Amino acid sequence: MDNSFEMEQFIKDFTNNCSKVQIKKFSKGETVTTYIEKRNQFCILLNGEADLIRYDFYGHKTIIANFNQYDTFGEVFYPANTNNELFVLARKNCEVLFYIYDNINYKCRKNCSFHSTLINHFSTLLLHNIINLNMRVELLSKRNIRDKLISYFNLLSSKTLSKTITIPFSYTDLADYLSIDRSAMMRDIKSLIDQRYY
Amino acid sequence: MDNSFEMEQFIKDFTNNCSKVQIKKFSKGETVTTYIEKRNQFCILLNGEADLIRYDFYGHKTIIANFNQYDTFGEVFYPANTNNELFVLARKNCEVLFYIYDNINYKCRKNCSFHSTLINHFSTLLLHNIINLNMRVELLSKRNIRDKLISYFNLLSSKTLSKTITIPFSYTDLADYLSIDRSAMMRDIKSLIDQRYY
DNA sequence: AAAAAATTGTTGCAAAAGCCACAAAAATTA
């Protein structure tokens, strides 16, 4: 699971200047990218934190995904026929690697070290992405607010291997992340506390 | 998106006998595998159709995922700390390739052609998996039954590029797939029809 | 072809979740 050491090495390896790679910095609150035109964009969050956001036509905000260090995102991961306006917002200051993905096995003409190392680490990155998504599906497929909360708290505690958890969101954002109404969620949190569940 | 030709080739390539690979056939209704012990199992559905199922402690069945030809599944895609009983059930007769995944770059001693081709196609398979999962998250994050249904129908019609859709599930299963109550879903389907939405 | 099992269509009622609104508190910005 922990591939941070492996990734550190990877990051060092691509500090050369490959023409297909760009690294940009973003301040908290800035838009990192929008998923509109299909440009086969593939991104790696090098540090910081960002969210993938959707607003539906009721005006509801949903936090589709929450990205942390070395998480991958971008339009490559969405089907061509997506009719949604999705965008990635920096939750904290962050640094993002952008790469135009055609075929993982195509190297640039320079045959630079970035491409070699990307190919080596690509599967690991994608596998990590899938595991995250499966956890996400696990949460969202829970039938009621209470179960979503319990699942989410268990997830947090299993990540830190600790009984005390720290929610990385405000309650407002947590509700948007679990795709539920905030006031209804507050009610349920209160009842979990009353029953000494957490 | 369509990688079926590529896959056909792949399938042909591993008809040799690699010691780490097993291909098994299952009849409709049989259990393909259960996600209990972490055995780093990686599977490819060669043909047929299968579901990933969870029963929660209320007895609710949820169809976490629905797998079709060349979809990948298995324990590798789940975090080690999964406390869920998940199992894969054959919805139709199917053939499944099992492979114990350690590191995609480890070849077996024989240096057989399976491993070479798997490495070549692995990213494509994973990317496909991610796209499926993102569509799944898209559906499940919708706030109400009506929107889930509309999203799902749109998805189907965009897949076939047609206005008439065929739901690959019974209504009973569709409800389990969308993680909602069947009778409530029937009510909403009826109202969509009344409003000539579909 | 008959019997058994599963799906569909439909209710009334109960429970859960959503919506709106507002004051208090906390965090952020000027």
Place this chain on the structure above:
DNA sequence: TAATTTTTGTGGCTTTTGCAACAATTTTTT
């Protein structure tokens, strides 16, 4: 530090969803 914005906590009311139940089909099995 003061002003402004965001978050939290809460409640009343409405709407949606879930539950249980059952007859009518349809499908599958014997």
